[in-house]
Amino acid sequence: MYEENEATATLEKSYVAFKPENKGAIKKMMIILSKGTLENVYAAFVLANGARMEGIEAEMFFTFFGLEAIHKKKLERLHVATVGNPAMHMPTMLGGLPGMEAFATHMMKKEMEKIDMPDILEFLDILSASGVKLWACKLAMDMFHYKKEDLYDGIDDIITVGDFYKESAGEGVHMLFI
Amino acid sequence: MLINLFKSSLKKQNMERTINGKSITVNEEGYLKDFSQWDDKVGEALAAESGIALTPRHWEVLKYLQNEQKNQVALSIRRVGKSGVVDIKEFYQLFPIAPLKTATKIAGIPKPASCI
Numbered sequence: 242m243y244e245e246n247e248a249t250a251t252l253e254k255s256y257v258a259f260k261p262e263n264k265g266a267i268k269k270m271m272i273i274l275s276k277g278t279l280e281n282v283y284a285a286f287v288l289a290n291g292a293r294m295e296g297i298e299a300e301m302f303f304t305f306f307g308l309e310a311i312h313k314k315k316l317e318r319l320h321v322a323t324v325g326n327p328a329m330h331m332p333t334m335l336g337g338l339p340g341m342e343a344f345a346t347h348m349m350k351k352e353m354e355k356i357d358m359p360d361i362l363e364f365l366d367i368l369s370a371s372g373v374k375l376w377a378c379k380l381a382m383d384m385f386h387y388k389k390e391d392l393y394d395g396i397d398d399i400i401t402v403g404d405f406y407k408e409s410a411g412e413g414v415h416m417l418f419i
Numbered sequence: 420m421l422i423n424l425f426k427s428s429l430k431k432q433n434m435e436r437t438i439n440g441k442s443i444t445v446n447e448e449g450y451l452k453d454f455s456q457w458d459d460k461v462g463e464a465l466a467a468e469s470g471i472a473l474t475p476r477h478w479e480v481l482k483y484l485q486n487e488q489k490n491q492v493a494l495s496i497r498r499v500g501k502s503g504v505v506d507i508k509e510f511y512q513l514f515p516i517a518p519l520k521t522a523t524k525i526a527g528i529p530k531p532a533s534c535i
Contacts, residue, residue: 291534294496296517358535359497367497367535370507 268413269298271405274307276419279319279346282310283353285419286364293371301368302405304378307419308385311377311393316361320346362393369395374408376400438464450523450530454488457527465525469516473525477513480505481526488528494519495533 270292274285285301292299309315323329323336323345335341350360359367369375377392377399389399400408409416432447439460444452449465451457462481466473473481483504487494496519500507514521523530 287534290496293511294517294519294533296520357493357495357497363497367500367507370500371496371511 263413266413267292267297267415269300269409269411269415271300271302271409271414271416273302273304273405273416273418274310275305277306277309277315277319278322279349280321281419282307282319282361283358283364285310286361286368288417289368289373290364290371293368293373298372299368300374300376300408302376302378302400304381305384308377308381308387308392310361311365311375311396312387312391313393314391316365316393319361321349365393365395376405376408378402378405448524448530451527454485454527461527462525465527469514469521469525471514471521471525474513476505476509477525480510480513480522484522484526485528488523488526493533494523494531495535497535 270289272285272289274282276282285307289299289301303311309319320342321329323331323342324333326336329336329345331341331345336345358364365375375393375396377387377389377396379399379401382388382399389396433452434445434447436443436445441456441458441461443456443461446452449468451461463473466477471477480499483502484494484499487498487502492498496507496510499505499510499519505513510518510522514525519531519533
């Protein structure tokens with residue numbers, strides 16, 4: 242009985258001690274993009290830009306296939322994945338047919354233009370102008386043999402995962418892996 | 420009781436405020452309900468509340484936003500950036516925290532429901 246009371250008291254104490262700064266408001270979003278499919282890249286970009294629109298800082302870390310979104314020659318040719326994506330409502334066999342991915346991508350881009358969604362390059366310009374820091378992952382750059390000059394000009398730097406964690410220090414910082 | 424709490428949180432609460440002796444109605448987020456209550460002085464007071472001292476550049480952007488609203492154009496950061504009035508970088512310099520939200524509030528027009 243005594244122990245139980247003590248435990249409750251400790252719990253209450255720790256609850257009182259937990260006073261989130263600024264009512265727990267988000268101050269900065271650290272968004273890691275590891276995928277190069279169109280829908281994932283857009284998701285990451287919308288989240289980063291949306292943060293800035295709300296007065297929240299945002300930084301992006303491009304790693305592995307996410308690097309394609311900032312590779313000058315590849316960023317205009319990102320595709321939607323038609324295979325292994327049940328939400329496409331397309332039989333896997335069909336999704337694998339030649340031209341299927343290009344067709345689905347074409348359809349999606351058309352819909353995006355209708356809702357005033359910028360293309361990848363323009364979106365990068367918007368992010369850069371909005372003050373989103375853009376980092377490329379050193380490890381993935383080495384792995385794919387990419388050079389800095391292959392990348393979008395607005396990239397802040399090529400950094401290590403350790404550097405990225407240092408950037409993430411502070412209160413109200415949230416991290417997101419896509 | 421829970422249901423009542425839920426109901427009251429759903430109810431949009433308007434508020435009466437007085438700025439420079441003038442009475443204005445704002446919604447729960449501080450946006451003006453009726454643009455006819457807006458004038459330059461109200462704009463200046465709302466800007467000061469956001470920590471912004473309005474310069475001629477601010478006014479150009481505010482007038483542009485009001486004009487777009489009048490023409491019922493859906494506002495977004497992208498559209499503002501393409502307006503020719505201000506680019507995105509300068510928009511963020513003029514209204515550093517949440518530019519579109521802040522600028523529309525100062526301009527006395529509704530908060531844009533835009534994701535881009």
